[in-house]
Amino acid sequence: MNAPATSSSPARSERETILAVEDLGIELVRGAERRAILDGVSFAVPERGLIGIIGESGSGKTVLGRALTGWVPEPLRQTRGSVAVAGRKLSQLTNEELRQLRGRTVGYIGSDPGTSFDPTLPIGVQIAQKLRAVVPHTGWAAAKKRVLDLLDQVRIPSAARRFDEYPYQFSGGMLQRAAIVDALVAQPKILICDNITQPLDVTIAAQIVRLLRGLERDLATAIVFFTSSVPVAKELIDDLIILDKGRIIERGPKDRVIARPAEAHTRRLIDSSPRIWGKDVDVPRNTTAAALPSDVLLSVEDVVKTYRVPDRTRFSGTLEVKAVRGVTLDIRAGENVGLVGESGCGKSTLSRLLSWIETPDRGHIRFQGKDMAGLRGKELLAMRRKFQLLLQDPYNCLPPHLSVAKTIRTSLDIHGVKRAEARERARAVMHEVGLKDDDAERLPIGMSAGQRQRVNIARALVLEPTLLILDETLSSLDPAEQSRLIDLFERLQAKHGLTYLVISHDLALVRKVCSRVAVMYLGKIVENAGNARIFDNPGNPYTRALLSAVPVLDKGPFNPAECLVDGEPPSPINVPKGCSFATRCPKAADLCRSSEPLFSTSEQNRNGVACHFPYH
């Protein structure tokens, strides 16, 4: 089965069908309530076929992906149709037959690598145990060898050591690679990938897509790839299926579907996909306006933050996590500044410092010219009203026990607004962000990510701030919801004269809304320039690597083969000597490994780049 799928393989039409879904209907049944989740879905996948199923969240993709493995948990119920794998209908199998089929013939990779493995067992052991469970008479040594080979093949560094490490010691990208190994270990005939790049950083997601593309050639397996992102699907897949509200609304070869979508919904999906380059990309209207000097609203000067964690390998002592290693940044009134970088680069720490819930070890943060460190009590409270941070995770950032209206009113309550007035203003702001009156008494648990994020926005907005810091606020939303919220942010900016600091790993978003972009790597800003400069002619190789990894429909100016970086960022505990990017930089020279480049500024001290060989 390991034989490479070369040109000698039969043409597609001659291949046998490995997966056949016919008129599949799944309903949510609870008491008297019945709601269709999937409604008459039919498609087939030939052996070694590649199919991409694109749908927004709520379109039924996750339910469909699970149903392909025979996993239809309560309160869902399959009401009609069938799923057949290798000619066998899943609903007619006994539990034991289904189990055999699942392990050997179908491989499944979920969207959340963090919870895919048992936290109490080493990763390698779990994968080897799976192999032994589904392929009888596999010896432990043989199983281990097979797992190690595959771990190597998905480019997990020092696989032999990682075999015995626990999930919490793996990063998200590494876990997703391990999940791929787990799905492939018993050489399945079909691989189901449910939104597997969604939670990952762009550079890591690009590596995973590249990896899958390689594996697809080497292994003889069919792939059903579920995603909410059209560009990601385009990278990998030949045939697309568009899923909307539980129905297949369109299907066909990717070039045709993307170029000439037949359905309005498909067109909307494609239009809302991220675009960075190309003619029809709208860049911020205020790009030129921001060139006019305006007052500095927030000034960050050489800020440093280091955490100490206990060292578990020694009897005593601590390790220093250098989260922010000297950041300088100005934000002027009315401009939108983007701060980008991979996870772990110190963005979140910086946002905590900027929102003054943690104080820097060194350096100054000034808001409207006042040093935050000098403010106390009432003065500080009044100042807090003017800048608000919107947090990343819409599932945890709202108090779970408070209704929406109460959550919003709490903001005003903190700042001493009278109850009757607070009620009125909360109502007004709810309307403004697009929440309805009957959402007022709901708890966050029943709400969608987008709705929660609106509550979150309302809660900050009701204080009438001047600066809003958006810390990955939009990254967990699907593209359509995201673009609706971007519109909302634009409307709010026009109406209230807000300034935004957008902290994100999503470059397309930053391209769309920010007039100025700062790129952060390992606790430092490595490049800071205007929107056009950053995206069309970046100075730092790291910026180029980030840009080349973004999945976009339009063609970018950077060749991924040339710019894309391997591996993951170094740990902030062991910051490499010299330029911190030198360990991954395709252009690194000896100088880079020995001395750290200074941040050289130009153009009224606003643009700058930290690289020994900028624009090289």
Next chain:
Amino acid sequence: MGFVLRFLLRRLAQGVVIMLIVSMAIFTILRWDDSKKDTPARLILGPMATQDAIDRKTEELGFNDPIPTQYLAYIIKVFEGDLGTSYIRAESGMSLGATQDDIQTQRASVLRLMLGALPMTLQLAAVALLIAMLIAVPIGVAAGLNQGHWPDRLAVYLSSVFVSLPNFWLGIVLAFLLTAQLGWLPSIGYRGFTYTILPATVIAIEMAPLFIRSLSVSIAAAVRQNFIALAHVRGIPSHTIFLRNVLRNIAVPNLNLFGVQIGALVGGVLIVEYIFDYPGFGLLTVQAVSQRDYPVIQGISIISSAIFVIANILVDLVSAKIDPRVEL
């Protein structure tokens, strides 16, 4: 392994602090009422003693000193391994009546009294735990795996009934029915292993609801975890998932519950021993308190907090062994 050593040192130091707080509290309570400071001397010397002799004995025992001074003297001896001697009990275990100074050597050392009672109590606690597990494990596991169905309901009803049974009353009723009326099982006193069964059952019924609840809640939470659902999709047999993944993942919360409840377990044992006249720690405690036998009370409180401290250190070590994320 440096951090394990560091953990042990830290926890033992904390354990010493805990035991100091406990012993200080009990020591102080016993001596709080200054007007009763001659009680021990009266107990030792008996009702025939003169006031003069009692005053001398009180001074000799140090009861005229300030409480902190007395405590310091006591705790230094404790660290030397000397828990003192009983005021009342002889080496034979019998209470001594009115006695004179010269036969004080015959009085039992607290350590020996406790070591005599400890095996009995341990036996009772072990049998009780075994019975509790026999009840709780099948019911708790079934309830956890079948949330919202009849095993879950059964577990809730059964637990509700069990926690509603006052242990002392249940002890009396069972002793009356099974021992006095039917003659099936002996109880009251101790003349062989069979005397353990009835008291152990009473303790087990008191403990079982806790375990049932903790098991069912943790199992229900564990099976809702993504990786458990995915394990089924990965083709791993259900029984393997249960044994390998579910049990490992519920071990830590359940062990922790056990660690916290160890004090309550000891408490339950003490009461049941008193009801069944079972010659263990509990009976010793109740007798010591009613006889104002201060050294025995102090010794017992130190030992019971030591049991708690050691059990919890073990719980944490085992937890860290099972789940690598548990920080020591």
Next chain:
Amino acid sequence: MTDMTASALTPPRASTRGLSPAARLWRETWGQREFRFGLILILTLIAASILVPLVTGIDPAKMQIKDKYLPPVFLPGGTWAHILGTDHLGRDLFVRSLIGLQYALGISFTTVILMFLFGSMVGLVSGYFGKVVDALLMRLTDAQLSIPLIILAITLLTVSRPTVPLIIFVLAVSGWPVYARVARGVTLSERNKEYVRAAQILGASHWRIILTMIAPNILPPIAFVAVLDLARMMIFEAILGFMSIGVQPPTPTFGNIIADGRKYLINAWWIATMPGGFLLLALLSINLMGASLERARNKLFSGQI
């Protein structure tokens, strides 16, 4: 993430939209048979404990030697005048049990409120502020947990005269650490959640965050411990009475009635068992209510209602 998909797949029923969370909780709780059963039973018992002594005018301490050892009504020789029979001094066991229930409920209720307030405050402060405060408070908590209630209780109550306030104090002192532990555990996990950070950014003070943001989250899990503890403390009150270190005679309590009755077990088994059965009924009703309340809460916070 599982939570996310689960809630995305199972939105709340349309019919409960618009109701406040508390109203939904109450609806779900009231919808359970065992809750209604428990509530009606305990209310009946409480009403009886207040009304029956008033209406019948029977004095629980009144001895009528000619009526001694009367069996309960359902046994041959029993009369309706003494539903649960009489004891060795001819005192009516039903009225004595009802008075015992008053004391048991009053003592356990006060105790639970005290240890609930104290324990959760300690836990909140300890978990929220951490560091030295946490280390100190937790050692204190551990010390308290490590000494079985009964040792502390009998030591304290034998050394001083047992009065109602002292009994409440003893029970509360030995019960608070569990609350502190639970509260601290929840606080630790809550304080790192984003919504706490969000509140800090909004400018909320530590105490506002502790009291209005974290406390409401930890109180529900603890409140259910409290309902169950109400029953547990009634048992402990009875145990103290049984060991004659509870509320002192002639006031009847479950403990001293049963302790008295134990001596006459062979002649008149009902003296010790009937009041115990009565106590069992009261405890059962409380525990059933607690269990239903908890189930409803779990449903509410998993988004099912």
